[in-house]
Amino acid sequence: MPKHAHAVRRGADSLRCSFCGKDKSAVxxxxxxxxxxxxxxECVRLCDEILEEELLDE
Known part of the structure; x- marks a missing residue:
């Protein structure tokens, strides 16, 4: 994993996805x-699907 990216696993308090609003315990x-x-x-996966569809449409 790159030094600037930090994956936060379940257990940290009051963290939420800024896009869908799901609590860290729900993802x-x-x-x-x-x-x-x-x-x-889940939002990363959705973004990937959207980008893939757009590339196929081009």
Whole structure:
């Protein structure tokens, strides 16, 4: 994992995905971004699907 990326596993208090709002206990992983922003594994997967569909449409 790159030094600047921090995956937050279940157990930290009051962390939520900044995109879907799910609590850290409802997802497998939260990835920390800059300035307290987090994205969960489910939102990452959704973003990947959206990008893949857009590439196929081009």
């Amino acid at each position: 497998d992983k939260l990835i920390a971004g800059p300035k307290g922003v987090f994205i969960c594994n």
